[in-house]
Amino acid sequence: MNLKQLSQMLGLSQTTVSRALNGYPEVNHETRERVLKAVRETGYRPNKAAQRLATGKAGSIGLVMPTSPGNSSDVHFSEFLTGLGEEALRHDFHFVLTPADPNDEVGALKRLAASGNVDALFVNYMRGHDPRLEMLKTLSMPFLVHGRSIGPEPDYPFLDLDNEAAFYDATKLLLQLGHRRFALLNGPIYLDFAIRRKNGMEAALAERGLTLEEAYVSHTPMTDEQGLLAMERILQLEKRPTAVLCSSTVLALGAVRAINQLGLKLGEDISLIAHDDVLTLLKPESFTVPLTTTRSSLRAAGVRIAERLIGEIKHTDTFPAQELWKAELIVRASTGVAPAD
């Protein structure tokens, strides 16, 4: 069933039917009702490819799906995707996912844009100096960045968490509790958020004249396994840290296990603060010792990003081009006063 058939059936022209469907004013109310009724009865759906070709708009957002074998970020990615989906549903939008070799993200993005299948692009997992940005700017297509890239003042639209502030605040809290020896289980150091979190932590330490020694830092993919290994290593250092920051509750999962293995008491012998993306799978409050966290919902970010992108495509709304969200610092039992030396 296509427009032609439908309009013949109704004894109307394609023009009129099309207008009736797309809410143009120059259609008689009665005629419009007739059209809508016929649509309901026949189950007619406009062909999106044809719409796309005619209008240049397709009602879809393109995203590149990171897909290295053994890629571990998927739990964060999917949480985010759920948020995107939630909002897209309200506007009858969909996503076009292009899986991409992580070594060819730029290429994948280019292909996606040139395919003419999407109205806007979205990128995440920003790197320190991300090569995709330059490319995106040359495209004449709306895009939105989740995160930011280190470098000059950003001149592109983004939504980011204030990672520096989050880890600055967390560190400050631990300092106030008397801690002086810190460790950090971070994400891969080439990723922007990892760099900023480390910076935030170091800034707070610097205020007290402290520094973060490299031996007490790990940069790994954010899996519980890596968390376990890193924490085990760090706990064997001569001067054991009394406070640990983790870039994800997933890392914390492993870290806590390492701590337990040594018979250390979380919140007494050692304090831990993790960043909480509000993963449905892993709630910091349901750890044996509930975790103190810096919290910011990845899913909410997804919703917001979809909202902004769709708004831009439809030209219905204007949003601030750059948003920086604050994480909440939520204190639970995994933080306590530093043990006496």
Add this chain to the structure above:
Amino acid sequence: MNLKQLSQMLGLSQTTVSRALNGYPEVNHETRERVLKAVRETGYRPNKAAQRLATGKAGSIGLVMPTSPGNSSDVHFSEFLTGLGEEALRHDFHFVLTPADPNDEVGALKRLAASGNVDALFVNYMRGHDPRLEMLKTLSMPFLVHGRSIGPEPDYPFLDLDNEAAFYDATKLLLQLGHRRFALLNGPIYLDFAIRRKNGMEAALAERGLTLEEAYVSHTPMTDEQGLLAMERILQLEKRPTAVLCSSTVLALGAVRAINQLGLKLGEDISLIAHDDVLTLLKPESFTVPLTTTRSSLRAAGVRIAERLIGEIKHTDTFPAQELWKAELIVRASTGVAPAD
């Protein structure tokens, strides 16, 4: 840059350029080289929407993304998606994701099919008697089901895990170890796999004249929280079970915590076998007491499903329409001889 411009640039007709690009034989070798060179230099990419309109093929697979707020299955979903993506990448396919209200899965699927944006459909999270199947059969579009639906002998293409056998075998092992009181932490009972796993377990028990009492069974979304709650409840029953089966390592995560809280020793006081979808996030071997599991990689299933769907779209391959995979039963420390009464 479009075909017209490109062909003008080359002094050729659109036809010839199009043929050169799509590998038709009736194009001079030299001409083809010239075309390919120009494509490389200009970065020309054919507009997919136009291709789709002209050919009816678009190089994309449609899937409905379940998106209830608070939907907890996403970790399984994303693991699977990664597999799909891995394979799709090799064939330059992409996915069109339609987020859908879980109460309107049929509608979402219909819209997706009618949109003309996809060449094939994929469905998962099959229900006991799934209404989507009837709808899919009326569509003249290839589709593939992950899982099966209870009911008459399936007459549709599917890839499923032999859930009955997996839980039958797991139960049998526990029986051999002397266990007689069993519990089951299952997924939502309206889902096909949950029904089958329960059936498999009951079949094994029946061989020994045992039955599974309802009080010892829970049907919940597969989160660690639900696992914790269910296990807590079951452990307070008068006759405590000595063996537990979990439908996911995620559920097991909570269950293990409940077991620890009571000071019970996993693998001694109580044995546990979980189904392992090989989630990157949650490895059964890195539990404090490594988990005995029935294992089958969701990601591998994703790869296979993409392979089959793409093969069908391209008419390159024929595959068996129905595949039933066996899970591996992998014994680790969480199973042991039943404690003396």
Add this chain to the structure above:
DNA sequence: TCCATTCCTCAAAGCGCTTTGGCTACTTCT
């Protein structure tokens, strides 16, 4: 030399939609 063959190329139609510009008939205003 002429015709049949093969190789390469092209013009044009068509995929299903939107949108431009124009047309008719009916109101309303002067």
Add this chain to the structure above:
DNA sequence: AGAAGTAGCCAAAGCGCTTTGAGGAATGGA
């Protein structure tokens, strides 16, 4: 009554591609 709107509809062009059917040029055989 005639001019000027206005409401409602339509025919046709165009989006960028593939594919059909056909034609020109070169080659080989008779």
